[in-house]
Amino acid sequence: MQFDVIVVGGSYAGMAAALQVARARRRIMVIDAGLRRNRFARHSHGFLSRDGHEPERIAAEAREQLLAYPNVAWTEGRAESAEQVDGGFRIATEAGESFEGRRLVLALGVVDRLPDVPGLAERWGRSVFHCPYCHGYELGGGPLGVLATGPAAMHQALLIPEWGPTTLFTNGAFSPGDEELAQLAARGVSVEAVPVDGIAGHADVHLADSRTIALAGLFTVSTTRPASPLAEELGCAHEEGPLGPFIRTDAMKQTSIPGAFACGDVARATGTVSLAVGDGALTGAAVHRSLLLG
Structure with missing residues:
Protein backbone atom coordinates (compact mmCIF):
# COMPACT_ATOMS: atom_id res chain seq x y z
CA MET A 1 0.00 0.00 0.00
CA GLN A 2 1.33 3.42 -0.92
CA PHE A 3 0.68 6.18 1.59
CA ASP A 4 0.16 9.80 0.72
CA VAL A 5 2.66 10.80 3.40
CA ILE A 6 5.25 8.99 5.49
CA VAL A 7 6.33 10.78 8.66
CA VAL A 8 9.60 9.57 10.17
CA GLY A 9 9.58 10.60 13.82
CA GLY A 10 6.53 10.48 16.06
CA SER A 11 7.40 13.14 18.62
CA TYR A 12 5.85 16.59 18.84
CA ALA A 13 6.77 17.93 15.40
CA GLY A 14 6.04 14.68 13.58
CA MET A 15 2.64 14.23 15.20
CA ALA A 16 1.70 17.86 14.59
CA ALA A 17 2.54 17.45 10.90
CA ALA A 18 0.64 14.17 10.67
CA LEU A 19 -2.43 15.69 12.31
CA GLN A 20 -2.84 18.36 9.63
CA VAL A 21 -2.58 15.77 6.87
CA ALA A 22 -4.93 13.39 8.70
CA ARG A 23 -7.57 16.07 8.88
CA ALA A 24 -7.31 16.43 5.12
CA ARG A 25 -8.30 12.72 4.92
CA ARG A 26 -5.00 11.57 3.44
CA ARG A 27 -3.36 8.22 4.22
CA ILE A 28 -0.42 8.58 6.58
CA MET A 29 2.22 6.28 8.05
CA VAL A 30 4.14 7.43 11.13
CA ILE A 31 7.35 5.55 11.94
CA ASP A 32 8.66 6.24 15.43
CA ALA A 33 11.63 4.92 17.42
CA GLY A 34 10.19 6.23 20.68
CA LEU A 35 13.14 8.39 21.77
CA ARG A 36 11.86 11.90 22.46
CA ARG A 37 14.60 14.45 23.07
CA ASN A 38 13.00 15.67 26.32
CA ARG A 39 12.46 12.17 27.77
CA PHE A 40 14.92 13.00 30.57
CA ALA A 41 12.83 15.91 31.90
CA ARG A 42 10.14 15.39 34.55
CA HIS A 43 8.01 18.28 33.35
CA SER A 44 7.57 20.37 30.22
CA HIS A 45 7.10 24.11 30.53
CA GLY A 46 6.23 26.98 28.24
CA PHE A 47 3.80 25.03 26.02
CA LEU A 48 0.46 26.83 26.19
CA SER A 49 -2.30 24.70 27.84
CA ARG A 50 0.23 22.01 28.85
CA ASP A 51 2.54 24.03 31.11
CA GLY A 52 3.96 21.78 33.82
CA HIS A 53 2.72 18.50 32.35
CA GLU A 54 4.91 15.42 32.10
CA PRO A 55 6.43 15.12 28.59
CA GLU A 56 5.32 11.50 28.25
CA ARG A 57 1.75 12.51 29.12
CA ILE A 58 1.72 15.20 26.42
CA ALA A 59 3.11 12.78 23.85
CA ALA A 60 0.72 9.97 24.84
CA GLU A 61 -2.35 12.20 24.60
CA ALA A 62 -1.20 13.55 21.25
CA ARG A 63 -0.69 10.04 19.88
CA GLU A 64 -4.11 8.92 21.13
CA GLN A 65 -5.78 11.86 19.41
CA LEU A 66 -3.83 11.29 16.20
CA LEU A 67 -4.62 7.57 16.03
CA ALA A 68 -8.33 8.30 16.40
CA TYR A 69 -8.19 9.15 12.69
CA PRO A 70 -8.71 5.88 10.75
CA ASN A 71 -6.45 7.05 7.92
CA VAL A 72 -3.37 7.14 10.22
CA ALA A 73 -1.12 4.10 10.68
CA TRP A 74 1.70 3.89 13.23
CA THR A 75 4.79 1.66 13.22
CA GLU A 76 7.08 1.45 16.23
CA GLY A 77 10.73 1.02 15.33
CA ARG A 78 13.68 2.71 13.74
CA ALA A 79 13.67 3.77 10.08
CA GLU A 80 16.90 2.30 8.70
CA SER A 81 17.03 3.59 5.13
CA ALA A 82 15.36 6.05 2.78
CA GLU A 83 15.43 6.23 -1.00
CA GLN A 84 13.64 8.01 -3.79
CA VAL A 85 11.46 5.82 -6.01
CA ASP A 86 9.03 6.46 -8.82
CA GLY A 87 6.13 8.32 -7.31
CA GLY A 88 7.82 9.24 -4.06
CA PHE A 89 9.93 7.61 -1.36
CA ARG A 90 10.57 4.20 0.15
CA ILE A 91 11.42 3.79 3.83
CA ALA A 92 12.74 0.53 5.26
CA THR A 93 12.69 -0.18 9.00
CA GLU A 94 15.05 -2.15 11.22
CA ALA A 95 12.35 -4.83 11.46
CA GLY A 96 12.53 -5.41 7.70
CA GLU A 97 9.29 -3.63 6.82
CA SER A 98 9.09 -1.33 3.81
CA PHE A 99 6.69 1.53 3.16
CA GLU A 100 6.21 3.85 0.19
CA GLY A 101 4.76 7.35 0.23
CA ARG A 102 4.23 10.17 -2.22
CA ARG A 103 5.64 12.66 0.28
CA LEU A 104 8.09 12.32 3.14
CA VAL A 105 8.32 14.28 6.40
CA LEU A 106 11.60 14.03 8.30
CA ALA A 107 10.89 14.79 11.96
CA LEU A 108 14.01 12.94 13.04
CA GLY A 109 14.89 14.86 16.16
CA VAL A 110 18.40 15.44 17.43
CA VAL A 111 20.81 13.94 19.94
CA ASP A 112 22.41 16.16 22.57
CA ARG A 113 26.16 15.83 23.09
CA LEU A 114 27.02 16.97 26.61
CA VAL A 221 24.99 24.51 25.88
CA SER A 222 24.85 21.05 24.36
CA THR A 223 25.89 20.46 20.78
CA THR A 224 23.49 18.48 18.64
CA ARG A 225 23.44 16.13 15.69
CA PRO A 226 20.51 14.60 13.78
CA ALA A 227 19.25 11.47 15.51
CA SER A 228 19.14 9.63 12.18
CA PRO A 229 21.25 9.75 9.00
CA LEU A 230 18.21 9.49 6.69
CA ALA A 231 18.33 13.10 5.50
CA GLU A 232 22.00 12.77 4.66
CA GLU A 233 21.32 9.49 2.81
CA LEU A 234 18.71 11.24 0.69
CA GLY A 235 21.11 14.08 -0.09
CA CYS A 236 19.24 16.80 1.79
CA ALA A 237 21.29 19.97 2.18
CA HIS A 238 22.24 20.95 5.72
CA GLU A 239 23.23 24.19 7.41
CA GLU A 240 25.68 24.64 10.27
CA GLY A 241 24.00 26.25 13.24
CA PRO A 242 25.43 27.49 16.53
CA LEU A 243 24.75 24.12 18.17
CA GLY A 244 25.34 21.81 15.21
CA PRO A 245 24.05 20.92 11.74
CA PHE A 246 20.37 21.02 10.84
CA ILE A 247 18.40 20.27 7.66
CA ARG A 248 17.96 23.24 5.34
CA THR A 249 14.34 23.93 4.37
CA ASP A 250 12.52 26.64 2.47
CA ALA A 251 9.77 28.82 3.94
CA MET A 252 7.26 25.97 3.50
CA LYS A 253 9.56 23.41 5.16
CA GLN A 254 10.55 21.55 1.98
CA THR A 255 14.12 20.30 1.91
CA SER A 256 16.47 20.50 -1.07
CA ILE A 257 14.94 17.18 -2.21
CA PRO A 258 11.55 17.83 -3.85
CA GLY A 259 8.76 16.07 -2.00
CA ALA A 260 10.78 15.65 1.21
CA PHE A 261 9.96 18.01 4.08
CA ALA A 262 11.58 18.44 7.50
CA CYS A 263 10.42 19.90 10.80
CA GLY A 264 11.20 20.12 14.48
CA ASP A 265 14.61 20.28 16.12
CA VAL A 266 16.32 18.57 13.16
CA ALA A 267 15.26 21.44 10.90
CA ARG A 268 15.88 24.38 13.24
CA ALA A 269 18.94 25.96 14.82
CA THR A 270 17.27 25.64 18.24
CA GLY A 271 13.94 24.37 19.47
CA THR A 272 11.35 23.85 22.20
CA VAL A 273 8.15 21.80 22.39
CA SER A 274 6.08 24.83 21.36
CA LEU A 275 8.30 25.57 18.38
CA ALA A 276 8.30 21.90 17.35
CA VAL A 277 4.50 21.74 17.36
CA GLY A 278 4.19 24.96 15.37
CA ASP A 279 6.86 23.82 12.94
CA GLY A 280 5.07 20.51 12.46
CA ALA A 281 1.68 22.14 11.90
CA LEU A 282 3.15 24.35 9.17
CA THR A 283 4.85 21.36 7.60
CA GLY A 284 1.69 19.27 7.54
CA ALA A 285 -0.26 22.01 5.79
CA ALA A 286 2.57 22.53 3.30
CA VAL A 287 2.78 18.80 2.55
CA HIS A 288 -0.94 18.62 1.86
CA ARG A 289 -0.74 21.67 -0.35
CA SER A 290 2.06 20.02 -2.35
CA LEU A 291 -0.09 16.92 -2.89
CA LEU A 292 -2.77 19.14 -4.42
CA LEU A 293 -0.68 21.61 -6.35
CA GLY A 294 2.64 19.84 -6.89
Missing part, protein backbone atom coordinates in the same frame (compact mmCIF):
# COMPACT_ATOMS: atom_id res chain seq x y z
CA PRO A 115 30.27 18.16 28.17
CA ASP A 116 32.39 15.27 29.44
CA VAL A 117 32.03 16.16 33.13
CA PRO A 118 31.40 13.37 35.66
CA GLY A 119 27.87 13.45 37.03
CA LEU A 120 26.49 15.87 34.45
CA ALA A 121 24.74 13.44 32.08
CA GLU A 122 22.93 11.74 34.99
CA ARG A 123 21.36 15.08 35.93
CA TRP A 124 20.42 16.17 32.40
CA GLY A 125 16.81 17.35 32.39
CA ARG A 126 16.60 17.09 36.19
CA SER A 127 18.97 19.72 37.59
CA VAL A 128 21.14 20.39 34.51
CA PHE A 129 19.36 22.18 31.66
CA HIS A 130 19.85 23.97 28.35
CA CYS A 131 16.80 26.28 28.26
CA PRO A 132 15.94 28.77 31.05
CA TYR A 133 12.55 29.47 29.46
CA CYS A 134 11.72 25.79 29.87
CA HIS A 135 13.11 25.26 33.38
CA GLY A 136 14.33 28.53 34.95
CA TYR A 137 11.18 29.60 36.78
CA GLU A 138 10.99 26.38 38.79
CA LEU A 139 14.46 26.98 40.27
CA GLY A 140 12.94 29.57 42.57
CA GLY A 141 15.49 32.34 42.14
CA GLY A 142 18.25 30.25 43.74
CA PRO A 143 21.94 30.29 42.78
CA LEU A 144 22.52 29.14 39.22
CA GLY A 145 25.49 28.22 37.09
CA VAL A 146 26.51 28.14 33.46
CA LEU A 147 29.02 25.49 32.42
CA ALA A 148 30.87 26.75 29.35
CA THR A 149 31.29 24.57 26.29
CA GLY A 150 32.42 27.39 24.01
CA PRO A 151 31.63 31.01 23.07
CA ALA A 152 27.86 30.36 23.24
CA ALA A 153 28.27 30.30 27.02
CA MET A 154 28.53 34.08 26.94
CA HIS A 155 24.96 34.44 25.67
CA GLN A 156 23.70 31.98 28.27
CA ALA A 157 25.61 33.66 31.11
CA LEU A 158 24.13 37.06 30.26
CA LEU A 159 20.62 35.59 30.07
CA ILE A 160 20.49 33.31 33.12
CA PRO A 161 20.65 36.06 35.82
CA GLU A 162 16.99 36.77 35.04
CA TRP A 163 16.27 33.58 37.01
CA GLY A 164 18.83 33.83 39.82
CA PRO A 165 22.37 34.89 40.81
CA THR A 166 24.71 33.29 38.30
CA THR A 167 28.24 31.88 38.16
CA LEU A 168 29.95 31.19 34.84
CA PHE A 169 32.27 28.17 35.01
CA THR A 170 34.66 28.64 32.09
CA ASN A 171 36.19 25.14 32.57
CA GLY A 172 38.88 25.76 29.96
CA ALA A 173 36.28 25.99 27.20
CA PHE A 174 35.84 29.76 27.04
CA SER A 175 37.99 32.73 28.09
CA PRO A 176 36.02 35.99 28.20
CA GLY A 177 37.92 39.10 27.14
CA ASP A 178 37.92 42.43 28.92
CA GLU A 179 34.79 43.69 27.19
CA GLU A 180 32.96 40.45 27.90
CA LEU A 181 34.08 40.49 31.53
CA ALA A 182 32.64 43.99 31.83
CA GLN A 183 29.33 42.80 30.39
CA LEU A 184 29.23 39.88 32.81
CA ALA A 185 30.02 42.13 35.75
CA ALA A 186 27.22 44.49 34.73
CA ARG A 187 24.83 41.53 34.94
CA GLY A 188 26.23 40.48 38.32
CA VAL A 189 27.73 37.25 36.94
CA SER A 190 30.64 35.73 38.84
CA VAL A 191 33.34 34.08 36.73
CA GLU A 192 34.99 30.89 38.00
CA ALA A 193 38.07 29.80 36.04
CA VAL A 194 39.06 26.81 38.19
CA PRO A 195 38.29 23.58 36.27
CA VAL A 196 35.21 21.56 37.18
CA ASP A 197 35.93 18.06 38.49
CA GLY A 198 32.32 16.87 38.57
CA ILE A 199 28.70 17.40 39.55
CA ALA A 200 27.23 15.73 42.64
CA GLY A 201 24.17 15.96 44.88
CA HIS A 202 21.39 18.02 43.34
CA ALA A 203 23.64 20.37 41.37
CA ASP A 204 26.79 20.74 43.46
CA VAL A 205 29.78 21.78 41.35
CA HIS A 206 33.04 20.25 42.58
CA LEU A 207 36.09 22.27 41.54
CA ALA A 208 39.67 21.10 41.05
CA ASP A 209 40.82 23.14 44.08
CA SER A 210 38.49 21.09 46.35
CA ARG A 211 35.82 23.78 46.66
CA THR A 212 32.15 22.93 46.13
CA ILE A 213 29.55 25.43 44.91
CA ALA A 214 25.97 24.34 45.59
CA LEU A 215 23.44 25.43 42.97
CA ALA A 216 19.70 25.29 42.46
CA GLY A 217 20.38 24.43 38.81
CA LEU A 218 23.12 24.34 36.21
CA PHE A 219 22.80 25.34 32.55
CA THR A 220 25.03 24.33 29.68
